[in-house]
Amino acid sequence: MSPSPPLEQLLSERTAEGLLYRKLPQGRVECWACAHRCRIPGGKKGICKVRTNEGGLLKVPRNYVGALQVDPIEKKPFFHALPGTRALSYGMLGCDYHCRYCQNWVTSQALHDPASEESGARPRDVTAAGLVRLALENKCGVVTSTYNEPLITSEWSMEVFREARAQGLLTSYVSNGNATKEVLEFIRPWVDLYKVDLKGFNDKRYRQTMGGTLKPVLESIERLRAMGFWLEVVTLVIPGFNDGEEELKGIAGFLASVDRDIPWHVTAFHPDYRMEDRPATAPGQLNRAWQIGKEAGLRYVYSGNRPGEVGTTENTYCPSCGGLLIERYGFQVSQNKLGPEGRCPQCPASIPGIWKVPGRSPNAVKAIAETPRAEEALAFHN
Numbered sequence: 001m002s003p004s005p006p007l008e009q010l011l012s013e014r015t016a017e018g019l020l021y022r023k024l025p026q027g028r029v030e031c032w033a034c035a036h037r038c039r040i041p042g043g044k045k046g047i048c049k050v051r052t053n054e055g056g057l058l059k060v061p062r063n064y065v066g067a068l069q070v071d072p073i074e075k076k077p078f079f080h081a082l083p084g085t086r087a088l089s090y091g092m093l094g095c096d097y098h099c100r101y102c103q104n105w106v107t108s109q110a111l112h113d114p115a116s117e118e119s120g121a122r123p124r125d126v127t128a129a130g131l132v133r134l135a136l137e138n139k140c141g142v143v144t145s146t147y148n149e150p151l152i153t154s155e156w157s158m159e160v161f162r163e164a165r166a167q168g169l170l171t172s173y174v175s176n177g178n179a180t181k182e183v184l185e186f187i188r189p190w191v192d193l194y195k196v197d198l199k200g201f202n203d204k205r206y207r208q209t210m211g212g213t214l215k216p217v218l219e220s221i222e223r224l225r226a227m228g229f230w231l232e233v234v235t236l237v238i239p240g241f242n243d244g245e246e247e248l249k250g251i252a253g254f255l256a257s258v259d260r261d262i263p264w265h266v267t268a269f270h271p272d273y274r275m276e277d278r279p280a281t282a283p284g285q286l287n288r289a290w291q292i293g294k295e296a297g298l299r300y301v302y303s304g305n306r307p308g309e310v311g312t313t314e315n316t317y318c319p320s321c322g323g324l325l326i327e328r329y330g331f332q333v334s335q336n337k338l339g340p341e342g343r344c345p346q347c348p349a350s351i352p353g354i355w356k357v358p359g360r361s362p363n364a365v366k367a368i369a370e371t372p373r374a375e376e377a378l379a380f381h382n
């Protein structure tokens with residue numbers, strides 16, 4: 001049996017000309033799929049290593065996935081969008097960051113770290129229509145680009161999301177937020193939900209340990225909100241890294257200054273990839289982060305990755321009357337008192353979020369929400 005071609009070759013065979021770039025003199029191109037805005041000479045790749053200047057054209061990933069799974073939408077995490085719905089979650093390969101603690105490093109660090117290829121990173125062929133068919137067969141209400149940075153593969157995801165929309169599905173990005181204004185305008189017609197991973201509030205650390213900068217992420221959060229995406233923000237609270245009071249207060253204060261209704265998820269770290277030198281986040285640390293969020297004025301703050309260990313901070317309460325609206329245990333919704341209009345049943349308060357899909361009856365959404373939920377490996381087919 002002949003050996004499998006190297007990953008770099010497999011990925012270069014699965015590309016098409018991109019849309020998020022312009023041509024520069026001397027055969028160079030400028031890519032604006034992410035805030036790095038790489039200026040790439042002929043024959044070279046951008047920082048993400050999956051967008052390549054081939055003869056003056058920018059070639060970008062298309063028609064494959066590197067990971068595919070059905071997840072509860074709460075795992076993304078989205079807590080204010082169709083609670084209990086299944087999300088067909090796919091990732092391609094590569095990333096514009098290189099976080100030392102990445103929990104999806106096999107997909108995200110493809111071509112950056114040889115360990116990714118050695119650990120099985122491979123493209124698996126699938127069309128946009130094939131992915132959406134899988135979503136429908138698996139009773140998913142949402143299609144999500146996740147597991148690697150969605151921004152850098154936005155052209156193909158918009159092909160997928162057009163198909164998804166035509167079938168009445170919602171669409172979402174799970175992203176580091178290192179976006180440009182142009183890429184957000186490009187995806188705005190087709191993306192409903194956007195989760196930003198705000199990894200701290202320290203620019204120096206963004207540069208040194210992730211390969212990005214803080215400013216474009218903060219600007220993206222402001223833009224996403226202003227442009228009308230449904231936005232939720234997550235911060236993985238890492239002991240000795242970003243869990244200082246001042247840093248967490250900085251994040252919470254910034255989010256509250258943008259909109260007090262942005263849900264903020266403070267989630268527990270566990271040792272992974274190249275950051276195995278510290279313990280997992282303790283429930284008490286998460287509860288302190290939660291408290292900081294509430295003190296900053298955020299109305300919806302959630303503790304994550306410590307199911308059942310963080311008191312009532314996994315639940316949604318009405319900010320007006322204090323009544324319980326959605327009770328959760330980890331990614332499971334154990335009780336949901338909100339109707340499709342998103343109104344508190346005890347008082348007239350309206351809870352921000354997406355509680356129904358336009359054009360789809362509430363009963364159809366309910367049927368999806370009530371199908372058995374579990375993480376499932378999927379068979380790949382077209």
Ligand code: SF4
Pocket residue numbers: 031032033034035036037038045046047048049050051096151152
């Ligand atoms: S997506 Fe970002 S990292 Fe990749 S080539 Fe474009 S600007 Fe560079």
